[in-house]
Amino acid sequence: MFKVSAKNLFLLSLKRFLGTSAALSCSSSSSLPLIDCLVKSLGLPLESALSVSQKLGARRNGVERADSVIKFLRSCGFGKAQIVKLVINGPSLLLSNVESNLKPKLEYFRDEIGVSDSVLLGAIAGNSRFFGRSLDSYYKPQIDFLKKYLTTSNALDIAIKRCSWLLTVDRKYLLEPNIDLLMKEGVRFDDVGILMLYQPRTLVTKVEKMASAVKAVKRLGMEPSSAKFIHCLRVMLSMNESTWHKKVDNFKSLGWSQEECWSMFVRRPSCLALSEEKIRRTVDFYLNTASIAREVIFGKPLLLQFSVDKRLRPRHGVITVLRSKGLLKKQNSIVKPFQLSEKMFLEKYVMKHLERVPHLMEMYRASTAA
Numbered sequence: 001m002f003k004v005s006a007k008n009l010f011l012l013s014l015k016r017f018l019g020t021s022a023a024l025s026c027s028s029s030s031s032l033p034l035i036d037c038l039v040k041s042l043g044l045p046l047e048s049a050l051s052v053s054q055k056l057g058a059r060r061n062g063v064e065r066a067d068s069v070i071k072f073l074r075s076c077g078f079g080k081a082q083i084v085k086l087v088i089n090g091p092s093l094l095l096s097n098v099e100s101n102l103k104p105k106l107e108y109f110r111d112e113i114g115v116s117d118s119v120l121l122g123a124i125a126g127n128s129r130f131f132g133r134s135l136d137s138y139y140k141p142q143i144d145f146l147k148k149y150l151t152t153s154n155a156l157d158i159a160i161k162r163c164s165w166l167l168t169v170d171r172k173y174l175l176e177p178n179i180d181l182l183m184k185e186g187v188r189f190d191d192v193g194i195l196m197l198y199q200p201r202t203l204v205t206k207v208e209k210m211a212s213a214v215k216a217v218k219r220l221g222m223e224p225s226s227a228k229f230i231h232c233l234r235v236m237l238s239m240n241e242s243t244w245h246k247k248v249d250n251f252k253s254l255g256w257s258q259e260e261c262w263s264m265f266v267r268r269p270s271c272l273a274l275s276e277e278k279i280r281r282t283v284d285f286y287l288n289t290a291s292i293a294r295e296v297i298f299g300k301p302l303l304l305q306f307s308v309d310k311r312l313r314p315r316h317g318v319i320t321v322l323r324s325k326g327l328l329k330k331q332n333s334i335v336k337p338f339q340l341s342e343k344m345f346l347e348k349y350v351m352k353h354l355e356r357v358p359h360l361m362e363m364y365r366a367s368t369a370a
């Protein structure tokens with residue numbers, strides 16, 4: 001209790017002090033100018049500014065450093081809110097030397113590696129440790145390591161954008177052991193690269209978690225050397241165990257057996273990544289609106305991924321009209337119109353019938369826009 005009120009008292013007098021006059025800025029207490037600087041240039045609340053300055057301790061050139069760091073970050077394109085977040089998460093950033101520390105790192109990523117500005121700013125904003133790492137002993141070997149797997153010109157940029165931890169995570173503890181484990185199991189080098197590109201987050205999960213996911217996918221009969229293996233793995237690792245069970249239970253409640261869930265998962269892993277709500281709506285549409293049997297959906301799990309509002313319902317509307325006018329061939333597959341590309345669907349089911357059904361295009365357009 002005493003501590004809190006003493007602090008409040010201090011804050012109150014600080015507020016008065018900072019509010020009084022600029023002439024007082026050369027104060028005998030060396031932390032006050034820094035607090036003043038943080039409040040004025042970043043709009044930090046007094047309490048946060050106080051806490052930041054306490055973490056930094058008293059430095060003779062603290063204010064000059066902080067001031068030049070803030071100016072530099074702004075010149076790079078960071079907004080106030082982003083700088084505040086960085087400073088709160090890692091106050092020591094404010095004491096960095098712009099010329100010898102911050103600038104060379106930015107220039108390395110931007111000019112030598114070719115990371116785009118927006119990706120770089122995002123990576124820095126999301127990692128308060130970004131500037132704390134050494135360029136030569138940390139970042140350069142890290143980038144060399146990543147580039148072994150991310151070989152095309154913008155792959156590195158894309159992967160960093162998806163998971164900026166790739167830059168700052170200690171690769172000896174996470175990336176390397178995970179990749180070693182996968183390769184020992186027989187996952188191909190190129191597939192590791194694909195995983196790093198499409199779902200880099202997977203490779204920075206805990207090694208034990210990776211090991212148990214690998215085991216689980218193998219138990220389903222997948223060979224680590226097959227291209228599908230990493231896709232099963234990344235879907236499985238994208239959620240925790242209870243979410244996983246909920247998704248399986250959701251399928252079961254819609255009539256799938258446990259074995260059918262597994263079979264569908266290994267054929268099309270992304271089915272298990274879809275939300276329960278999405279699955280329910282889609283299955284409901286096929287069963288009750290389009291009169292398509294559950295077995296057909298089970299046989300073609302890709303069907304689950306289509307959007308009810310943007311694809312299925314509009315196309316079903318067209319099919320219903322054509323059918324009512326006797327314009328569909330008897331042997332026409334019931335799911336084919338849903339599977340075709342937009343262009344092919346328009347050609348085969350809309351354009352072809354415009355003479356007989358002039359309003360078909362208009363009707364289709366209106367329902368896709370709805």
Ligand SMILES: *[C@@H]1O[C@H](CO)[C@@H](O)[C@H](O)[C@H]1NC(C)=O
Pocket residue numbers: 240241242243
């Ligand atoms: C699992 O993940 C879900 C969704 O992200 C979350 O709501 C839930 O709390 C998590 N459960 C556990 C046990 O961590």
